[in-house]
Amino acid sequence: MNEMNIVNTLVKKVVQPTISVSKGITLLFNYAWRSGAWVTLVTISSAMLLGFITVGEVWFIGVFVDHVADILNYQSDLFSYSTFMSILSWIAFLIGIRLVGHGIKYVHQWTQTNMREGMTRNIQTDLYSKATKVPLSQYEKPSFYNKLDRANSGMGEDLSALLFYILSVVGALITIGGLIVITAKGHLLIPIIIMAFGFPIILLKNKYTEEAYDLDVNQTEKRRRTAYYLNLLTSRDAAKEIRIFGIGPLFSSRWRNIYEDVRSQTIRLNVKHKLKLGSVELLHVASFGFCLFLLIGSIANGHVSIGSFVAITYAILQMQDRWFWCIRWIGLIHEEHIGFNRDLVSFLTLTGEADNDNTVSTNLPLPNCSLLSRPHHISAENVSYMYPGEKSLALRYIHLDIKPGEKVALLGENGAGKSTLVQLLLGLYQPTEGSIRYDGINLRQIEPQSLWKQVSAVFQDFAQYHVSAKENIGLGCIEQWQNLQKIRQAAASGGASSFIEQWPAGYETILGPTFGGDDLSGGQWQKIAISRGFMRDASFLILDEPTAALDPKAEAEVYQRFLEMAGGRTTLMISHRIGFARLADRIIVMKAGQIVESGSHEDLIQRKGEYSELLKVQSKWYQ
Structure with missing residues (x-):
């Protein structure tokens, strides 16, 4: 029984997370590759090269210092032509390494920007494509809106950041690997101490990430409520009632209370984390002094040269810095991967039917x-x-x-x-x-x-598209959405031609105030929607109470035209x-x-x- 418990624990704690991470990374690099194969290859290669260049710089500084020390010890004329040219060549070589490093760095930043834009485009495309394909019943569930909100919250940029954190860790580990070799020449315990003092920080950061994510999930509905009240306070649709009924202060107060609740919870968790992390990081800083103590002992025993002492000291600083950033990036990877895997991936893999608790299972x-x-x-x-x-x-x-x-x-x-x-x-x-x-x-x-x-349908809660009148009607048949003759016929059938053709720009007129277009009355918007329904030569026609804003005479005319155009097609009114x-x-x-x-x-x-x-x-x- 105990053995089974151990196996189950290993599966839960190790195997399942490993599989999850591997699937996530595979999907991540798939998005990167779709953004551009060459951009992806250059980004990965440049990240690795930057890791090697840092190690090369540290090693070369040690060799250079030893060379200068030899000149000072064995040559009296430091400013002789041959000595000067020798030192100058070493300096030029060092400058060359740094210039190459800077060049690779700028190439890496340029490809990062390109990849970020491409990944954001592809992720948002997949996200919105999925949102248009999930069963309509999903939109009746508050949990669906929470999932959509979490999946959509900056996930394009966050996902590209996740990839860059991974590449940064790869580059940092390459650098750390080289620096381990260099620092070990000073004393074998030096790289061990530096690395060992970093692991408690990783564990603490991962624990905090889990707690922060759980808090974030619990706050999702509260954040949606703050966004809802803020939208009410700033939107055009509610502006009139907010002023007439004087409800602005009430909604503002509700927004502020929820916002402060979310803010106070976040601050409490952050303070708790910083206090614990700060005490652990003090040990990480103290390890630098212990490493120097070991290094001084090695130089006192004659085990390292003056150049090696300089290079190893610089390597210790670089290794601590890279290891610190590596720890930070690992924490961010954990944080972003949780969001990526639990939010975006879970949304993209929604099956719809499985989520409909009311759907009777069938073998169809x-x-x-x-x-x-x-x-x-x-x-x-x-x-x-x-x-x-x-x-x-x-x-x-x-x-x-x-x-x-x-x-x-x-x-x-x-x-x-x-x-x-x-x-x-x-x-x-x-x-x-x-x-x-x-x-x-x-x-x-x-x-x-x-x-x-x-099917062609006009619903009571029809959409108001803030695009041109031509597009508003043409969208009823996407295959014919630019066919102006068919659009004119549909507008005449739906009763919208009477006012569209009076406008100076006619069917090119932008509708709705969002982009500076003409605002319409409720009745005009309904006629636009009804005209859109007449665009398609459908075998099944539906009018679902789209005439509520029309007067009885106009309503009767719409239904009469609707039945005349229906011909032999099945019709539901x-x-x-x-x-x-x-x-x-x-x-x-x-x-x-x-x-x-x-x-x-x-x-x-x-x-x-x-x-x-x-x-x-x-x-x-x-x-």
């Missing part, structure tokens, strides 16, 4: 089916859905059947579950229970991209206002996450159920 194969471009028979069989972290179902046992080319209106009060059902039908969420099928194929088996290319519903082939009414009625306008009126009640309530506002 991976998505590999592609849908043909045609209207589809869409069905939901006993579908339920629970949002991550919630305890109650948002949808309950939904049974739905939409025939190819059918025009369906989905109605219900706010919170009835309409938009959640749409997200499931689009494959943006996966059901907690039940299945959604296209032409009899389980949606889990369908390649998502093949589905999304055939969602709203809590029911005036447009009679235009549909079938009306589905939802309440509290369930479908409670389904039929035509006339059928549902005769039933005098939920639809009839909604119609009566809403009609009162127009009487």
Whole structure:
């Protein structure tokens, strides 16, 4: 039993961290190589050469001092031509070594800058690519935002810094290896003492790094809250309410309290670390005096020359300095690798389905089916859905059947579950229970991209892109996003052409104030979003309450145009206002996450159920 415990401890403490570090370093150098093969090779080579040059300088100084001492001891004419030229040649050679070192140093710094920019670009590309591919359900989890925040917090620069720390340690170890040989000539204990006094510092730094990382993780949500309150206080969206309701001081106070809490915790840990580290570093400094004592004993015994004494003294100083920086870099490597491995790598390896606690495990194969471009028979069989972290179902046992080319209106009060059902039908969420099928194929088996290319949707929480009007609409079909003729047609269908074509710059007008563009009203932004939805020749069209900011007449016109353009395509229109519903082939009414009625306008009126009640309530506002 004890042997098993020892094995488990070794695996946990040694094997697993070693595997983790090796994987991390492999990925790290992969990012470096992608930033430029030659840049990577030159950066690594220059770091190693700088280590050798330092050793060469120390060795050469000793030889030079011995040479000058020989001249002083055996030649009376120090300023003779031959003696002067001999000394000058040694000085020139020493200057040459230093010039070469400086040249390599500047090359190393230049390649570092290039590599840093390249690595930052590649890391951010992978990070944002991953963020656009994780299941939409991840965005319902606070833990996901914590992971994203930690992965995104300067990770591009931090990762390139991690590589440079590793290269710096490699260069420092090369230097230390050469200096060990030089200092050992003074006394064998000298390099041992210098190295030994550094290990307690490494252990202490690593312990502090773990504690600092744990604290940082615990503070992630607090930092996100400070960023949130700061954004509220400085953003345009909240500016009016903050002034009207006088809530600026409240948010400012909350920001300050959280900030001070984070700050005080960080300072306490830092002070605790500095006190311990300072006492250990005193021993490291004291070791220099002990090394000098051993060296003086060696010179007194005639074991070293005056040149060697100078070189070894200089080597001791250099070795202590390099070992100190090596220790510091090792601590930073540990710190950055923890962040790299636990934050960035863990985010990049998110699988989505594994993170969805509400997803029922299944033996279905991976998505590999592609849908043909045609209207589809869409069905939901006993579908339920629970949002991550919630305890109650948002949808309950939904049974739905939409025939190819059918025009369906989905109605219900706010919170009835309409938009959640749409997200499931689009494959943006996966059901907690039940299945959604296209032409009899389980949606889990369908390649998502093949589905999304055939869908055009306008959501109630549509995006406002602060780019040109042409791009705002063209983004609805990325393959045609610069086709101005198609963009004009979509704008006319969505009702946006009426105001875009009145602007001096027309479709080239930048929208939104972020980059000095025109700000739009809520209704204009909605018409832009609806026009974007008309860009794609999709087999499945969805309008998910995008007309809330439009007046009833404009809303009716949008739905009328929408149905006219739909032709024989499957269409789903969602709203809590029911005036447009009679235009549909079938009306589905939802309440509290369930479908409670389904039929035509006339059928549902005769039933005098939920639809009839909604119609009566809403009609009162127009009487």
